[in-house]
Ligand SMILES: [Zn+2]
Ligand SMILES: [Zn+2]
Ligand SMILES: [Zn+2]
Ligand SMILES: [Zn+2]
C-alpha cells in the first residue's frame with residue numbers, strides 16, 4: 001500500500017503539515033483556481049493569505065487547506081482569522097466531512113441556518129470557474145466538560161490544532177484513569193476516599209427506625225439529599241431507608257469495622273455493618289470519625305506533596321456530549337461537572353449540486369479554550385501508531401498482507417512498546 005494513501009486516510013492535520021514540509025516544493029493552489037476539477041493534489045496543500053482571502057462580503061480566511069479526495073479530518077485546524085478546509089471529490093453518496101469532526105457541534109442559539117443559498121467565492125466553482133450556489137450551515141463548538149476541581153488555567157489554554165502526539169496524550173489520559181502509575185500510598189488513599197464516599201449513602205437498610213437528629217444534622221442531610229437529586233436528575237430517592245449514623249467500631253483484635261447505630265436492634269439484624277477494614281489507612285479512617293481536622297489536613301498535605309489527593313487539581317475532562325453528570329475520579333463527594341463554553345465556529349458550504357462541483361468547504365473560526373476532545377470513532381492515536389509503523393517498514397509496505405503486517409519485526413517492536 002502506498003504510505004501516502006494512509007496519510008490521506010487517517011488525515012491528521014499536524015501530520016499533513018509535516019508531510020507538506022517534506023514535499024518540496026509544495027504545489028500551491030492558484031490564487032483564483034479557475035477549475036477545481038483540474039486541481040487534484042495527492043496530499044493536502046496549504047496556503048496562507050495576507051491580506052485574508054475574501055470568501056464573501058464579510059467572511060474571510062487567512063489559511064486555506066485543499067484536501068485530496070477521501071481525506072478524513074477529525075480535528076480541523078482553526079484560527080482567529082479563519083481556516084478554510086476544502087474537501088474534494090465529494091459525491092452525493094459521500095459522508096459529508098463535517099461528520100468526521102470530533103468536536104461536539106451544536107446549532108447556534110438564536111441564529112437559524114440561512115436558507116438563502118450563499119457562494120464561496122472562487123473556491124466552490126463549476127468547471128467554467130463560475131461560483132456555485134451553496135447551502136451554508138453554521139455550527140458552534142460545544143466545548144468540554146471538566147471537573148470543578150480542575151486546574152482551569154491549564155485546561156482553558158486555547159488550542160487551534162491537534163497534532164498526532166496531542167491526540168495520543170489526550171487518548172492516554174482519557175482511557176487510563178487519573179492514577180496512571182499510582183504509588184501504593186496513592187492507591188491506599190484512593191481506597192479510603194472511595195470507602196468514605198460509599199458511606200455517604202448511609203445505612204441503606206429498608207426497615208426504618210426513627211433516628212433523632214440535631215437541627216444541624218437535619219440541615220446537612222437535606223443539603224446532601226438535594227445533591228443526590230441533582231446527580232440523579234430528579235429521579236426519586238428511596239424513602240423509608242434507615243437514617244442511622246454510621247460508627248467506626250474497633251474489634252477485639254484491634255481491627256476496625258463500620259456499624260449502623262441501630263445495629264442490632266431486638267428483632268432486626270440487617271442494619272449496615274462492614275467486615276474488618278484491612279485495606280484502608282487506619283489514621284485516615286479514624287480521623288473523620290474523630291472530627292480530627294488536623295490529622296485530615298496532614299494526610300491531604302502529604303498526598304498533595306506526592307501529587308494526588310483533594311488538594312491537587314482533578315484531571316478529569318470529557319466531551320460536552322457525554323451523559324456523565326458527576327466526576328468519576330476520587331472525591332468523597334464527587335462534584336458535578338462544569339462545561340467550558342467555546343466560541344469556535346464551523347461554517348459549512350455545500351454546493352447545491354455536487355455533480356457540478358464535487359467540493360465541500362468548512363470554514364473554522366476562533367480558538368478552542370478547552371481540552372482537545374477525545375476521539376469517539378477511529379482512535380487516531382492508534383491510527384498514528386499504525387501509520388508510523390507502516391512508514392518505518394519502507395518498501396515492505398507494497399507487499400503487505402494483514403498476516404505479514406502482524407508478523408513484521410517492526411509491528412512486533414511497536415506492540416512491545
Ligand atoms: Zn474530579
Ligand atoms: Zn487518586
Ligand atoms: Zn428490616
Ligand atoms: Zn441502620
Ligand SMILES: [Zn+2]
Pocket residue numbers: 103141142143342343344367368369370
Ligand atoms: Zn471548541
